[in-house]
Amino acid sequence: MTESFQDRLDGLRARMAAACARAGRAPDEVQLIAISKTFGAEHVRAAAACGVRIFGENKVQEAEAKLPACPGRLSWHLVGHLQSNKAARAVALFDQIHAVDSLKLLQRLESAAKAEGKRLPVLLEINVSGESSKFGLSPAAAPELLAAADALEYAQVAGLMTMPPFTPEAEKARMHFRRLRELRDEWRAQFGLPLAELSMGMSHDFEVAIEEGATWVRIGTALFGER
Numbered sequence: 001m002t003e004s005f006q007d008r009l010d011g012l013r014a015r016m017a018a019a020c021a022r023a024g025r026a027p028d029e030v031q032l033i034a035i036s037k038t039f040g041a042e043h044v045r046a047a048a049a050c051g052v053r054i055f056g057e058n059k060v061q062e063a064e065a066k067l068p069a070c071p072g073r074l075s076w077h078l079v080g081h082l083q084s085n086k087a088a089r090a091v092a093l094f095d096q097i098h099a100v101d102s103l104k105l106l107q108r109l110e111s112a113a114k115a116e117g118k119r120l121p122v123l124l125e126i127n128v129s130g131e132s133s134k135f136g137l138s139p140a141a142a143p144e145l146l147a148a149a150d151a152l153e154y155a156q157v158a159g160l161m162t163m164p165p166f167t168p169e170a171e172k173a174r175m176h177f178r179r180l181r182e183l184r185d186e187w188r189a190q191f192g193l194p195l196a197e198l199s200m201g202m203s204h205d206f207e208v209a210i211e212e213g214a215t216w217v218r219i220g221t222a223l224f225g226e227r
């Protein structure tokens with residue numbers, strides 16, 4: 001018999017709670033984003049029927065087709081790379097944007113959020129490993145955006161996000177998650193922003209991310225199955 005979505009969700013929540021307990025954190029400090037990319041609206045509706053309320057997508061175009069078919073009070077996060085020319089479309093669809101990686105994009109999001117009259121939490125994607133093929137700001141480039149954040153009225157820089165280089169061994173991601181938290185602590189003091197959110201951890205490494213301070217974990221495969 002195949003495992004139901006509810007079984008996978010229960011198992012995932014138990015592992016999240018255990019990771020919180022190991023780290024001496026309260027379970028409600030970490031929120032689950034169900035990453036529904038490549039899965040159709042019927043999968044989102046089934047997950048919503050099990051009580052999942054927060055979903056993540058990585059492409060604006062896919063979300064434009066899917067969201068209208070997913071009724072109910074769901075919250076949608078864009079977790080993938082966003083080109084600045086799609087900022088307005090993204091703001092119309094999503095409640096939070098996780099991978100802001102340029103000042104131009106941040107400013108476009110501010111204008112679009114202002115036009116919609118919508119408060120928009122955003123996260124800065126930091127390339128902590130320095131791996132050249134990845135999206136994300138280098139730690140040296142982020143302060144320019146953090147300095148600009150204070151003047152924004154609608155886009156609110158709420159924290160940081162990272163995607164470590166892929167490795168099947170979760171422990172190898174630990175140093176990157178820890179580095180993101182250290183950068184957050186440093187920048188929080190330097191720029192006087194709360195930077196409360198750390199979006200880090202996916203299906204294979206979310207437990208390590210929680211131990212290192214994640215507040216958002218982005219889980220696709222462990223909930224919906226292989227893509």
Ligand SMILES: *Cc1c(COP(=O)(O)O)cnc(C)c1O
Binds near residue numbers: 035204219220
């Ligand atoms: C696909 C994706 C995830 C989820 O990955 P899984 O390994 O399936 O859990 C998380 N974050 C981002 C940015 C993604 O694109």
